[in-house]
Amino acid sequence: MYSNAKSTVHNYTNAVQNHLVVLDRGKQLPTPYSLSAENSAFGHSLSVDLFFGAIGAPNADGKGAVLVNANGGFGDFSPLITLKAEDRTTGDQFGHSVTLTADYILVGAPGDDDKGSDSGSVYVFEEEYNQVHGHDWQQQAKLTGLDGQENDFFGFASSMDGQRIVVGAYGHDSIADNAGAVYVFEFNGIEWQQTAKLTANDGQASDQFGWSVSLLENRVVVGAPGKNNGPSTGAVYVFDYNGVQWLQSIKLISQNNGDNRLGRSLSQNGNRIIVGAASDNPSLSGEAIIYQYDNGLWLEEAVLEPNGANTIDPHFGWSVDLKGSTAVVSSISESGSVSVYKLVNGFWELFQELGEVNAQVDDQFGYAVSISDELIAQYIFTSNPLDDEVIDDSGSVTVFENYSGYAQIGEINAHQWTKNDEFGTSVSISGNRALVGAPNDNDFGFDSGSANIYEFVNGQWQLITKLLPEDGSVNDRFGYSVSLSGDRALIGAYTDSQEEIKSGAAYVFELENGDWVQVSKLKAADPRFSAYFGRSVSLSGSRALIGAFRDGEAGANAGAAYVFELINGQWEETEKLIASTTNIGDYFGGSVSLDDDQALIGARFDET
The missing domain is CATH 2.130.10.130 (Integrin alpha, N-terminal)
Incomplete structure (x- = not known):
């Protein structure tokens, strides 16, 4: 399982390599400091x-x-x-x-x-x-x-x-x-x-x-x-x-x-x-x-x-x-x-x-x-x-x-x-637009986090806006994971504690009339202590995949992933995924990738 997943990840890397090379050639994104x-x-x-x-x-x-x-x-x-x-x-x-x-x-x-x-x-x-x-x-x-x-x-x-x-x-x-x-x-x-x-x-x-x-x-x-x-x-x-x-x-x-x-x-x-x-x-x-x-x-x-x-x-x-x-x-x-x-x-x-x-x-x-x-x-x-x-x-x-x-x-x-914001912890690119996470940014307190939208304009990457959650708080680590799909962004805050301590959350932002606005906050229907929901995220159109690698339903730190879909204008949880062979400590959901109706989920400590 692990070797197949690793091969697939390499293929995804090759698919965006040309964009990354452009950034390496003097096109480093300006930090929002x-x-x-x-x-x-x-x-x-x-x-x-x-x-x-x-x-x-x-x-x-x-x-x-x-x-x-x-x-x-x-x-x-x-x-x-x-x-x-x-x-x-x-x-x-x-x-x-x-x-x-x-x-x-x-x-x-x-x-x-x-x-x-x-x-x-x-x-x-x-x-x-x-x-x-x-x-x-x-x-x-x-x-x-x-x-x-x-x-x-x-x-x-x-x-x-x-x-x-x-x-x-x-x-x-x-x-x-x-x-x-x-x-x-x-x-x-x-x-x-x-x-x-x-x-x-x-x-x-x-x-x-x-x-x-x-x-x-x-x-x-x-x-x-x-x-x-x-x-x-x-x-x-x-x-x-x-x-x-x-x-x-x-x-x-x-x-x-x-x-x-x-x-x-x-x-x-x-x-x-x-x-x-x-x-x-x-x-x-x-x-x-x-x-x-x-x-x-x-x-x-x-x-x-x-x-x-x-x-x-x-x-x-x-x-x-x-x-x-x-x-x-x-x-x-x-x-x-x-x-x-x-x-x-x-x-x-x-x-x-x-x-x-x-x-x-x-x-x-x-x-x-x-x-x-x-x-x-x-x-x-x-x-x-x-x-x-x-x-x-x-x-x-x-x-x-x-x-x-x-x-x-x-x-x-x-x-x-700003030097310890960990700007660049997560990145995502879609067309001429890039999304960069800074989970240790301090706008709402220590390690509350932020994410930044860039656009490639006239041969230069320009900072467009800084995204912050409406209810941001200390230690949320908003921006640890990000995913961009067209005019929609998904951002994880895996230590958000609104439901349970470090149960986690993810936020959906959309481009409306030229402004990026928060349209939804996603949480697991069954939030658990230190589940780290939002540690990994992936967005494909109107569907989102969110990892919670320390979820304990199948055992301590066995992990899980959640599927959300946009239905009649509302984001709804439609399925919770747990591998049939999941064991304690697998960390299933530590990494996720979504392409339309196909999902790829990593479990880095799986020993099968």
């Missing part, structure tokens, strides 16, 4: 804790994405899931801001157009965990301001604490052009509702109130870097909630004269606020100011300046973060740098200067920074959104870990999210 494309701005925004890191890439494929990494131990942050809005479109800048909490990931999309061009929005993703799929985040809500309008840039900045969210809209015009506003949302147990809108008591045109925001319990801190105070530029406003309403408590300004843009960046932790004041004036140096709340007053505790005598660095204070007794301040001047400060005996002292080992001029190392809480170790994420390691300006994120000092322990770039 848009996240690592030029100008993806990978690392534009960051948020990290001890277990996960969220990285925004607002220009990825022109729409934006957020990439979530999991700490596998000892700071080894590896790709876990890619977040994409259900309705994202070109120019949304999904991922411009990102906030990671214990239960949620908050993602800003200031270019969203729901309430006018660039009105903006924020997406709420809630973490879900189960033993089958592990950690996952599902879109729970999309937030917009009740009075949102064009050019608000709602979502340019956002922050979350518990069941409360604040969102900056620095372009909002209700007071004056670009005066700005901040919106407060709370979860009532059913949905997120806007409960307040904050504006500055002295708001005026071009304040950019809401450029940066930070929420901690009942306190909101808002940056307004465009505020004109006369001799200085920029301000920070503190609002406190008294149980009934939000009240402006204080306005903080820099004591230094000049265009310092105080409030370009900020962070709060405990009873302290750190505020960045990167300057627009190349002859002036930026700064970062730490304020402490003491006996009802906000007092200037420290002014942090670039290290070195007479140092002029206008970009110092570009990004800041604060956790406990650790503060970080970045500068994107030249190749970029990050300064780490520690609170020692009541004074903030420079602890260490960080730089990326392979940083180049204009990489913008330090564009965004984020510190984790400190338990056994503390991690600092700092981004280089213009890093060229993969491709021009594709970006990267550098990870530092602290024991006695901070050391670079890794680098994350967008290519890591």
Whole structure:
């Protein structure tokens, strides 16, 4: 049996050999790796804790994405899931801001157009965990301001604490052009509702109130870097909630004269606020100011300046973060740098200067920074959104870990999210069209999978579309097997667990009005634990053959294959095939091939 099957497979190979030779002669299919494309701005925004890191890439494929990494131990942050809005479109800048909490990931999309061009929005993703799929985040809500309008840039900045969210809209015009506003949302147990809108008591045109925001319990801190105070530029406003309403408590300004843009960046932790004041004036140096709340007053505790005598660095204070007794301040001047400060005996002292080992001029190392809480170790994420390691300006994120000092322990770039997709695990060709599986792609979570349609046009293979299942999930391995027949595609997801753990599934897609759409999800009528239905698939016209090589009806791992037919517009299971001589462990159905009314099924461990 085995030798005959092997001979038949060779004949099939010969039948398509000419197409394969064409691909070998410089016609390699372009991989669908848009996240690592030029100008993806990978690392534009960051948020990290001890277990996960969220990285925004607002220009990825022109729409934006957020990439979530999991700490596998000892700071080894590896790709876990890619977040994409259900309705994202070109120019949304999904991922411009990102906030990671214990239960949620908050993602800003200031270019969203729901309430006018660039009105903006924020997406709420809630973490879900189960033993089958592990950690996952599902879109729970999309937030917009009740009075949102064009050019608000709602979502340019956002922050979350518990069941409360604040969102900056620095372009909002209700007071004056670009005066700005901040919106407060709370979860009532059913949905997120806007409960307040904050504006500055002295708001005026071009304040950019809401450029940066930070929420901690009942306190909101808002940056307004465009505020004109006369001799200085920029301000920070503190609002406190008294149980009934939000009240402006204080306005903080820099004591230094000049265009310092105080409030370009900020962070709060405990009873302290750190505020960045990167300057627009190349002859002036930026700064970062730490304020402490003491006996009802906000007092200037420290002014942090670039290290070195007479140092002029206008970009110092570009990004800041604060956790406990650790503060970080970045500068994107030249190749970029990050300064780490520690609170020692009541004074903030420079602890260490960080730089990326392979940083180049204009990489913008330090564009965004984020510190984790400190338990056994503390991690600092700092981004280089213009890093060229993969491709021009594709970006990267550098990870530092602290024991006695901070050391670079890794680098994350967008290519890591695609290089292990196993693109090419399965292939199928029909006429001038090709289908390629990538079962380890992460669009719906780790190893959720994808498949890609190509067409041969004007002497070149062109990527037409990327196929994803409507209910894709972590570890489905959609795309491990593929089969293409004319305008119809069959794609296996052998570890899909909708019915039983790893019982498997297969999906049918069809070309309708120029678009490839999912028309059916096929499952065995008798799903079994770890049957791996969909490990192999074959399509011939309106008939499909699907292997389940670990099906146990005829014995453990004996295997089976299922026949489906399109009847009156519906795909129906018409027969389950089990070899008459099948024994335990044969893996019957490990490979399948279908040609009209003839089926060929492999059983690689059959010993008859």
